[in-house]
Amino acid sequence: MSDVLPVQFSKHLDAFYEFLRNEKGLSIYTQRNYKRQLTTIAEQLVELGVESWQDVDAGWVRQVTSKGMREGLKASSLSTRLSSLRSFFDFLVLRNVLTANPAKGVSAPRKSRPLPKNIDVDEMGQLLEVNEDDPLSIRDRAIMELMYGAGLRLAELVSIDVRDIQLRQGELRVIGKGDKERKVPFSGQAKEWLGHWLRVRNQLAKPEEKGLFVSKLGVRISHRNVQKRMAEWGLKQGVNSHISPHKLRHSFATHMLESSGNLRAVQELLGHENISTTQIYTHLDFQHLAQAYDQAHPRAKKK
Incomplete structure (x- = not known):
């Protein structure tokens, strides 16, 4: 050299x-x-x-x-x-050659993190038409309905205990990033299929298991198992898109925002600390935010 x-x-x-x-x-x-x-x-x-x-x-x-x-x-x-x-x-x-590290304060440009494409409403309906009545199929549909119905992260879903569910009220306690707890509402098909699952859960779960969703071995289901089963259901139901837990969460956020236009509500439902994360996540451009601000803020309206 x-x-x-x-x-x-x-x-x-x-x-x-x-x-x-x-x-x-x-x-x-x-x-x-x-x-x-x-x-x-x-x-x-x-x-x-x-x-x-x-x-x-x-x-x-x-x-x-x-x-x-x-x-x-x-x-x-x-x-x-x-x-x-x-x-x-x-x-x-x-080695005392330098007194300080001159590269410590210099940061690299941020890596662009491409977001997964969301699944459109028709494809989502196609995916969720799981009508098989064995316990594993009921479990899988309950998982997919809850992920899409409540916008959960994979880690949040897997960590749910039975005691975290209030089925009648349609409320779910989840622990998000940074161990932050939040309550998430769910209703409709998510509530119905979660009820179906709770009725058959004991056919699979070991008596001492606290996890809401369990594998065929009777213990809390793993991240990998959820990913694998979702991909399999996507193929089985003839959905063109590759199905993943994050794609269901992304579809929840996109569809909620498209139908409600309420960025703050979607932010809270997703458990995002900063609204900028929600803005990027849902492909919401700045122009849309500016228009919403101009129309809604009392000091922004032209006299």
Whole structure:
């Protein structure tokens, strides 16, 4: 490496790679990835006129990040590059080569997280036409009706205990992200099929099992089991879309917003802390929000 990069750069990189190999015990693949990322960064810094690692500050780190963006590097790749650089600078701080890590305050651009397409109302009706009367089929329809009827996360659904359900009132207690508790209403088909399931649950559940939904082994159903069964029902019912728990939650949010236009209510039902999350989740554009504000806010109306 020393014949490619100035010794002020290469000697510290070589020491870092030895540290990764001997003290951290990282895999060959991970070591190679660090080398690839850090070599690229070092070459760019030399090209920009930086003479040593001690001369690198947050401004230089941002320049390297900007260069990667201009070259069309994906957000995930830029994040990996910055992560490698932070680890390397932490090592240099540990070895007293640097007094502080100049990459700590520099963040990579946010990764775009594509949302799943929602299932339209007709396809949802097709999916939920499960009329088989064995306990597992009743359980599966109750799960799908409740996920779509209440907009639950998969983790929330799996963690529900029998005691969390108030069937007559149509209320459900769930523990969401950050261990935050909320009450969620449900009615109609979700209420009807949950009632069917509660009547046959004892045919599967072990006596001591508290979980609302159980597997054929009689214990609380797993995340993977729910995902697998939903995908199977999608194929069995002839639905074109791949069926997943998150897609049912997304469809709940989209259909509720389309029919009600009440963003705040949908936010509360989904258990979102910030309304911006709900806005993105439901593909609601800013123009729609602006129009709603102009029409509704007393100080926004033109005289």
